[in-house]
Amino acid sequence: MKLNLPTTLAACAALLPGASATIFYAGVAESSGEFGAWSPTAQVGTGLPGRFGVDYAFISNSGVDIMADKHKVNLFRVAFLLERMCPLSYGLGAKFNETHFDHFKESIDYITKKKGAYAILDPHNYMRYNNPSSQPFSGSVIGNSSDPTAATTAQFGAFWGELAKRFADNEKVIFGLMNEPHDMPSSLNLANLQAAIDGIRKTGAKNLIITPGNSWSGGHYWTKGGAEANSNWIQKLVDPLKNLAVDIHEYLDEDFSGGHLACTQEPAKNLAGVTAWLKENKLKAFITEFGGSNTTACVTMLNDMLDYMSNNEEYIGWTAWAAGPFWGPNSPCCTDQKQYGSLEPGSKAADGGPSLYDTIWLPVISKKVPAKLQWSGPASVNGGELTSR
Numbered sequence: 001m002k003l004n005l006p007t008t009l010a011a012c013a014a015l016l017p018g019a020s021a022t023i024f025y026a027g028v029a030e031s032s033g034e035f036g037a038w039s040p041t042a043q044v045g046t047g048l049p050g051r052f053g054v055d056y057a058f059i060s061n062s063g064v065d066i067m068a069d070k071h072k073v074n075l076f077r078v079a080f081l082l083e084r085m086c087p088l089s090y091g092l093g094a095k096f097n098e099t100h101f102d103h104f105k106e107s108i109d110y111i112t113k114k115k116g117a118y119a120i121l122d123p124h125n126y127m128r129y130n131n132p133s134s135q136p137f138s139g140s141v142i143g144n145s146s147d148p149t150a151a152t153t154a155q156f157g158a159f160w161g162e163l164a165k166r167f168a169d170n171e172k173v174i175f176g177l178m179n180e181p182h183d184m185p186s187s188l189n190l191a192n193l194q195a196a197i198d199g200i201r202k203t204g205a206k207n208l209i210i211t212p213g214n215s216w217s218g219g220h221y222w223t224k225g226g227a228e229a230n231s232n233w234i235q236k237l238v239d240p241l242k243n244l245a246v247d248i249h250e251y252l253d254e255d256f257s258g259g260h261l262a263c264t265q266e267p268a269k270n271l272a273g274v275t276a277w278l279k280e281n282k283l284k285a286f287i288t289e290f291g292g293s294n295t296t297a298c299v300t301m302l303n304d305m306l307d308y309m310s311n312n313e314e315y316i317g318w319t320a321w322a323a324g325p326f327w328g329p330n331s332p333c334c335t336d337q338k339q340y341g342s343l344e345p346g347s348k349a350a351d352g353g354p355s356l357y358d359t360i361w362l363p364v365i366s367k368k369v370p371a372k373l374q375w376s377g378p379a380s381v382n383g384g385e386l387t388s389r
């Protein structure tokens with residue numbers, strides 16, 4: 001065995017506390033499946049059902065190829081809209097638009113069967129259903145009993161039961177219960193999430209489930225907000241199979257929105273509270289949204305964040321925000337609205353210059369994809385065998 005400096009350092013690090021920390025799953029969010037439904041005048045029904053391949057698409061196979069084959073990532077988080085899977089005329093529940101579902105399944109199968117990677121199903125709905133025209137604020141909060149037009153908690157459970165049944169035979173599929181619930185009572189968030197878990201487990205599906213928190217699932221805010229704090233609620237979720245992890249989002253700009261170019265929010269400091277809570281409750285977590293621009297401060301903080309996850313055993317996976325076939329020159333985060341493209345391989349800025357794929361993914365994030373990840377066996381809160389690819 002050739003001993004070089006890094007191996008020696010790694011051997012020493014193995015003796016330090018927290019050194020058993022392992023990332024099992026790493027990759028990118030695939031955002032485009034939720035596209036095409038936004039309206040500047042909040043016109044209800046805009047972009048529904050939408051044209052697959054024109055208004056929205058889930059992945060580009062070639063982009064996934066580059067991510068999986070060249071960058072050796074094993075995790076993709078694939079966004080979709082509840083209003084397309086369950087058209088408004090059907091309502092939220094177990095009746096799906098089969099054409100839409102088939103397109104979605106084709107993408108999930110490509111990732112999991114063709115590439116052998118893992119896929120998170122991501123209903124990108126902010127715990128709302130019926131009007132995505134002005135997301136993230138439009139639409140009725142699921143389970144709001146004061147709103148006669150709102151889908152019910154039971155309907156959300158039925159929806160997840162049906163989706164779970166359809167993917168129960170694919171151990172590489174991870175169920176992401178909801179993207180970024182916000183501005184709702186934490187008790188209702190908990191009730192909805194529990195209904196989803198119950199709906200899933202009732203079908204016999206054993207897949208790994210990841211649960212968001214209220215307040216946009218923000219890591220920095222997890223223990224804040226008094227009685228409403230996620231740290232008072234999310235550990236109450238019961239999964240009879242104990243195959244449940246927490247889904248955290250964390251951006252590095254001043255307001256944690258991921259909208260700004262400048263990074264000012266130290267990840268290690270801001271994640272300390274949620275990490276302590278995870279430890280106390282013996283929970284594991286994924287950070288499924290994070291990002292930054294290519295300023296010197298952002299590059300430092302992105303590296304710090306990726307190192308922080310590698311060094312703390314509570315973190316088992318991550319997906320950077322975001323790749324996706326429909327971004328074009330637009331940026332998914334961190335540019336003050338400037339068009340610097342996305343993490344999608346081949347993406348370019350509006351002026352034809354380098355994209356976030358060139359300036360952030362290649363030199364920064366891709367360098368932190370662990371050499372060994374899990375490539376076989378069920379997605380699990382305990383991880384699986386680590387191999388290189």
Ligand SMILES: *[C@@H]1O[C@H](CO)[C@@H](O)[C@H](O)[C@H]1NC(C)=O
Nearest residue numbers: 049050051052087097099100
């Ligand atoms: C189902 O999806 C297809 C394909 O996107 C679309 O053409 C059709 O109108 C949708 N049906 C409903 C009821 O939304």
Ligand SMILES: *[C@@H]1O[C@H](CO)[C@@H](O)[C@H](O)[C@H]1NC(C)=O
Nearest residue numbers: 141144145146147183184185
């Ligand atoms: C629930 O619906 C009522 C009636 O439309 C509304 O006033 C209230 O803000 C809603 N609650 C939430 C959390 O959205």
Ligand SMILES: *[C@@H]1O[C@H](CO)[C@@H](O)[C@H](O)[C@H]1NC(C)=O
Nearest residue numbers: 294295296340349353354359
């Ligand atoms: C950041 O990326 C832009 C292109 O988007 C480039 O012009 C600039 O030089 C880069 N800055 C640094 C610090 O690398």
